[in-house]
Amino acid sequence: MLSRGTVSSVALVAIVAQLVVRGWLAATGNFYWDDLVLIGRASDYPVLSWDYLGHSHDGHFMPAAFLVAGVSTVIAPVNWVVPALTLVVLQAIASLSVWRMIRVLAGPSAGVGALAALVFYLFTPMTVPAFAWWSAALNSLPMQAAMAWIVADAVILVRERGSHPRARAIVIRSTVVFVVALAFFEKSLFILPVAFVAAVLAARFGPAAPTPIGSTGGDEQEPRLTDTTLTRTFTAARTLWAALGIIFVLWTLVFFTVSDATAGEHSVSQTLALVWRSINNAVVPSLVGGPWEWDRWVPSPPMGFPPTWMIVAGWGVLAALVWWAVATRRGAVAVVVSAAVYVVVAQLPVMWNRSSANTALELAQTMRYLPDSALVITVAIALIVGSPATARAHRAAGGSHAGTADRGRLGPVVLALAAALAVTSALISLTSFSRSWRDDPTADYLANAKRSLAAHRDQPMFDQSLPLEVLLPVAYPNNQISRTFGRVRDRPEFVGVTDRLDVLDSTGRLVPGSVTRARTIPAGRGTCAQPEITGPARLSLDGPLIQWRWTVAMGYCADRDGVVTMALDGGQAVRVPVRSGLNVVYVQLEGHGSELALTPVTPGLSLHTGEARVGEVAEARLVG
Template identity: 60%
Template sequence: MITARRAGAVAVALIAAQLVVRAVLVAWGDFYWDDLVLIGRASSHSIVSWDYLAHSHDGHFMPGAFLVAGVSTLIAPVQWWLPAATLVVLQAIASFSVWRMIRVIAPRQLGWGLAALAFYLLTPMTVAAFVWWAAGLNTLPMQAAMAIVVANAVILVRDRPDERRTRRLLIGAVVAFVVALLFFEKSLFIVPVAFVAALLVVRGGTHPAPEGDVDYRRSPLTQTFVRARTLWLILGGIFVAWTVLFLATSTATAGSHSIGQTFHLVWRTVNNAIVPSFVGGPWSWSRWTPSPPMGFPSVWMIVVGWLLLVAVVLVTVKVKRGAVAIWVCALGYAVGAQIPVMWNRSSENTALELAQTMRYLPDAALVLTIAFALLAAAPRDVGAHSADITARARPVAAVGMVGGVLVAVSALVATMAYGQSWRDDPTGDYLANARASLAQMDGKTMFDQPVPLEVLLPVAYPNNMISRVFGGLRKRPDFGNVTDDLQVLDPEGRLARGAVIGLRTFSPSRGSCARPRIDGPTELPLSGPLMDWKFTVGFSYCADRDGVVELRLEGGSPVEAPVRAGLHALYVQLEGHGTDLRIRPVTPGLRLHTGDGRVGEPAVAALVP
């Protein structure tokens, strides 16, 4: 039997190795999709306002995640090193919390407990939600809190500690639960998971009953509730209150849903994501930018995963008392926890490959880890043949160790393959180029524009605009609607001279530069009508003096723009519609002549015909 000290040293080494691998993954990565949405909201709102913290982000209520994202944006706007460090630190907290939980559940079976820890540390089920900052801010606090609450609940119902320690355990569990809820509403699942884990510990316990203690005559369910009633009542109250708050603020149920699509997504999650992970898969990942990587396990990996799962279940059911209940609860959670998530994603247009991104599985991996710890701690079935079990223990252990090493190597292969696929993304290069480009425009005026489709799709508007994504930078242009030097970012994020794609054009005004005729309200006819939209107007002009002119489209607000004496160019963004551009000198005595003009969208000049 491995000693607690040696087990602790091995656990620390395993966690350190995991953190090195995870650090490599985040070093390969960068911001992705929702990360930029969080940054965009942080740069356009007060990060301590309710409007910012309580925003329903894709159906999630996550004020804690918004706060961390806001603080990170203030400290190091659009710089990956701080979010990367945040992920590694959160992972360290979660991993050590899981090891503490395993030691609490199975203090006499630390060898098997280390195997359970290795599963949690290495399984590909936790990788996808780790490298993605927005997802990691959701799930890593949940993992840490679930481990803390489960461990504290088990101590309360099994060991019945003294009053002082009980108070510490209660406070620790409640604080962990509330913190997890601040980051992810799915943390509500912590309460039933902790209660069931504590119940299974009591149900399978072998502690002799103290003489005269009537508590041991009660059912395991009653014992579990009574021994930690204060914990369950507090957590239950928070559960109900937070559920009401979530339903009042979230848009999770919006949109169309399909029962059939939900079933297919859940099955795909189980068969193509969870089951292959039991053998360390999948090894193959494919990415359709801008989607995250999707795992495509080989058929043999799925088959071997099912066979291994069935074999482990049959063996543990035969030799461990209470194994059936443990497996029913664990596998029931692994499947059942996917139903609400996939229901919210079950529109007719949802691709089944969504289930193979594996970003919804970290909590399922942790629940399976809890199950492995419970199985390790469970006593042997008295109906089993002890002599046969003892005789076969060593070869079975040897086979299990070899198999475990192979699965660990397989999991590392899958993790590195995922990291390489995740690395194949244009976002990081675009952001780096854009930061440098915008710094060159510091103090100047630049028109707003969306980031490329490969970085963030228009459905994220207005958080897909560069004024939102880069709004927190110290050195950047002022984003306005008037400039005499049109500069834009090209698809790689580099600064380029801009021009207007002419959806409509207009001819020169009456007169000439020598005899400018615009000295009052004037309408410049367009080559065709405009629908109601925001347009960029670009034209050359000659003015007889410095001054200000006013421009507007029908139905839109007027915009004032400065002009300079002589021949120059002017670019103005206007909202509205109609068949003409209206211009009026504001400065008394100002006269000007306008040349050919275009009304449309700004673009890289080299690409405009």
């Protein structure tokens, strides 16, 4: 039997080891996909405005996550240091909160078992993808910390029948923690049912635990969830349940008012297929530290591909652990069933929202939707190891004093060996994930782009889209460089008119640009000596344009410095400065149609236009 001091020391070492590993993972990572969307919105809106904080992001209502992302963007725009620090700090808070919860659920005497529950949480691959992805971590880590904290508080109140001297403070702090978690992630609504069920399961044992009807009080009787147990759980912490329940209802109403989570077409059959893929190819292999192989189809996130033997091994380990729990711990059946129900049911809403004709089943193998399931499994382990032994286990332990002593010495050794193997396997998985996570062009693109923009800060340039490998057009307008680098101070001004066309290439380096030839405008009939445009004119294109943001590249001769306006049908006129002599100007216009309206604004200004191109901005080497 390990002393409480030894157990606490080992737990602290394990947490520090996890933070070192996670710190390395964070330090070697970078921004990805939704991270850039959060940065883009923080560049376009005041970070304390409701337009920013209350935005429904891909169906999520997450004002606190937006706030952290916004503050980080203001402090250090497109700089990974601050986000990496937030990841490690949030993980430290979550891990310490989970250890506190385990000690409450398992009790002070469950030393080795409590450590097993902690090690599972700290190193399971189920929590890794959502940690490395900053925007996902801003949702998940606060939820994990809050769930662990509130579960522990609920069990404390129930076990002491609401007579805890600081019961009011416990209720207040748990309510505040619940609100904070919800502000980061609406899925934190699940905390309330998890805390209640955990409290009910914990209330079956311990001080003043009710005796099931028909029980003689012996170990042979499997504890049941009686009316007394449910009543005691509810009444002992009724103030807590009332406070959390009110917040639950109010936040649900706000969420469905603000969010568009249910928009789009969904499929029941694909939802079920995604849930099964998540269980069989993600949750189960993680029980043996898998998967060891991660791969990605850029720009998608990494996906785990466990081999068949690892899936089979995972099911075998699960069956063995369930058998051991049921055979040796009273009340284990209810705990196992409750955990299994959560792991399955918690996947249904997110997989329903992701189900569509274009969703690949491999989405479930990204494992980024599983951290809360990992925590619920941790709760189950802590409850089981803290439960009394069954009569069968007592008889087996009393059969031979010598055998009992040998098993007492051998048990911790076997458990430590199994934990070491599981952690080693999990670290192999994490290393493979890290390699796949770094196989992404975003980090190099952002670094090169910041250097290029700083080196040409005095030359205004057009806005443009990020490369497809970094962010797809579906994220428009947050896939524009003016959004991504909007808060960066050392950069050019982004404009709609320029006389020098430079663009960022796919690697983030500034290179000469040109305009593709979607449509052309023939040269005017005048000359530089006799300009043909002296007033409003409409220049014909060689074909119609659809509604879009087009770029016009036009050579011209002007008789003086001045200003003209250009416009397409359906778009606003843009003021364009022109210079005396022979020059070229590039203008971005919204609109459609078959004509370009050009109007001199400066009195007496005349100009002759050469052949013009209307199209998209691209690298000059690609246009020719």
